[in-house]
Amino acid sequence: xVKLTIDGKEVVAREGQTVLEAAREAGIFIPALCYHHEVKxxxxxxxxxxxxTRGKRTRxxxxxxxxxAEGMVVRTDTEKVQKCRRMVLELLMAxxxxxxxxxxxxxxxxxxxxxxxxxDDDCILCGLCVRTCAEVVGLHALGYESRxxxxxxTTPFDEPSEECILCGACSYVCPVEVVPVVEEDGYRVMERxxxxxxxxxxxxxxxxxxTEDELKFLQEKTGLPEERLKVCADCR
Amino acid sequence: xxxxxVVVENVEQNVKEVLARYGNNPARMIEILQDLQDIYxxxxxxxxxxxxxQTEMPxxxxxxxxxxxxxxxxxxxxxxxxxxxxxxxCHVKGSYRVLERLEDVLGIKAGDTTDDLMFxxxxxxxxxACALGPVVIVNHKYHAxxxxxxxxxxxxxxxxx
Ligand code: FES
Ligand code: FES
Numbered sequence: 048x049v050k051l052t053i054d055g056k057e058v059v060a061r062e063g064q065t066v067l068e069a070a071r072e073a074g075i076f077i078p079a080l081c082y083h084h085e086v087k088x089x090x091x092x093x094x095x096x097x098x099x100t101r102g103k104r105t106r107x108x109x110x111x112x113x114x115x116a117e118g119m120v121v122r123t124d125t126e127k128v129q130k131c132r133r134m135v136l137e138l139l140m141a142x143x144x145x146x147x148x149x150x151x152x153x154x155x156x157x158x159x160x161x162x163x164x165x166x167d168d169d170c171i172l173c174g175l176c177v178r179t180c181a182e183v184v185g186l187h188a189l190g191y192e193s194r195x196x197x198x199x200x201t202t203p204f205d206e207p208s209e210e211c212i213l214c215g216a217c218s219y220v221c222p223v224e225v226v227p228v229v230e231e232d233g234y235r236v237m238e239r240x241x242x243x244x245x246x247x248x249x250x251x252x253x254x255x256x257x258t259e260d261e262l263k264f265l266q267e268k269t270g271l272p273e274e275r276l277k278v279c280a281d282c283r
Numbered sequence: 284x285x286x287x288x289v290v291v292e293n294v295e296q297n298v299k300e301v302l303a304r305y306g307n308n309p310a311r312m313i314e315i316l317q318d319l320q321d322i323y324x325x326x327x328x329x330x331x332x333x334x335x336x337q338t339e340m341p342x343x344x345x346x347x348x349x350x351x352x353x354x355x356x357x358x359x360x361x362x363x364x365x366x367x368x369x370x371x372x373c374h375v376k377g378s379y380r381v382l383e384r385l386e387d388v389l390g391i392k393a394g395d396t397t398d399d400l401m402f403x404x405x406x407x408x409x410x411x412a413c414a415l416g417p418v419v420i421v422n423h424k425y426h427a428x429x430x431x432x433x434x435x436x437x438x439x440x441x442x443x444x
Binding site for chain 2: 177181187188189190191192193194202203204208210
């Protein structure tokens with residue numbers, strides 16, 4: 048057990064927890080876009096900045112990858128923290144002017160203008176899709192391209208990835224919901240990754256419930272016979 | 284102009300040899316890709332795929348390294364690389380007009396390669412020869428005091444070589 052203070056409140060956290068997790072459990076709001084409890088922290092969005100005092104030293108850290116420590120004093124509500132968050136959000140909004148999720152945050156954080164030249168991207172480069180694909184699914188269908196302004200998340204060469212099984216995990220974790228998955232005419236389609244795969248119907252109820260690529264992946268992973276895998280969760 | 288097909292040969296063997304030079308250590312990816320680019324003049328897709336295959340490093344990672352550094356190019360390059368200096372001194376002396384003329388004559392934009400794979404056009408920022416500006420470098424050969432009027436004969440000269 049680790050005792051610390053967050054915004055004047057005594058908080059008891061578990062060893063190894065991050066400041067963000069401890070704050071959330073204590074009901075203290077910290078905006079965070081690139082954090083997800085299923086994958087390793089990445090500290091890319093910079094929205095979760097807080098002020099941390101240990102001993103005589105106070106500094107700014109990203110709370111999503113900063114571990115709690117005994118006696119630590121955290122402030123999430125100072126003018127400096129607020130200003131920092133607003134600036135980060137303003138920059139994200141300049142990059143991606145049309146994301147409702149960012150506009151919602153802007154209301155909460157009090158960002159009412161964007162002073163930077165507007166881009167036309169829709170990806171905030173949080174990397175959650177890339178990390179989920181690699182760490183949770185165990186595949187490497189998605190990655191980064193280039194750097195700086197030109198950095199993008201994509202499949203290698205912008206081609207359909209051989210590894211992608213269209214499981215949709217990337218779509219599920221995307222905090223700004225720009226990775227749609229569509230099912231039509233017996234296919235599951237992910238336009239953003241230029242890929243589609245034929246859907247497999249449950250042998251019991253006849254409902255489509257996974258893609259052929261997923262089936263192949265599961266067969267290799269589990270070694271179970273096809274007949275067993277081709278029964279959907281409801282009919283099992 | 285017909286698109287010239289590039290043949291990429293001996294991929295498996297070349298990648299194997301280059302990897303062996305670096306003890307098959309994927310942490311030396313930059314050097315590995317540099318050497319392979321020396322062989323092919325650029326980094327063809329099949330080469331990057333093979334590197335990923337032989338090192339067991341995900342293709343996404345190899346691709347990220349290959350696109351991260353400006354020194355790497357994933358597109359085939361021309362036989363001649365034309366670099367137009369757009370540094371301050373050359374710019375003041377009108378290098379952008381030379382560049383425009385080159386883009387017109389070659390029918391490509393800076394950063395691109397002609398379909399016949401003869402020329403790749405690039406800009407660079409100051410090559411340390413400001414007194415000779417505007418400077419245009421073709422495969423390491425410096426051409427001083429360039430003007431838009433001289434562009435056509437310069438291109439012709441290299442085409443005929
Ligand atoms: S949530 Fe911490 S940097 Fe994005
Ligand atoms: S600006 Fe062109 S050589 Fe210096």
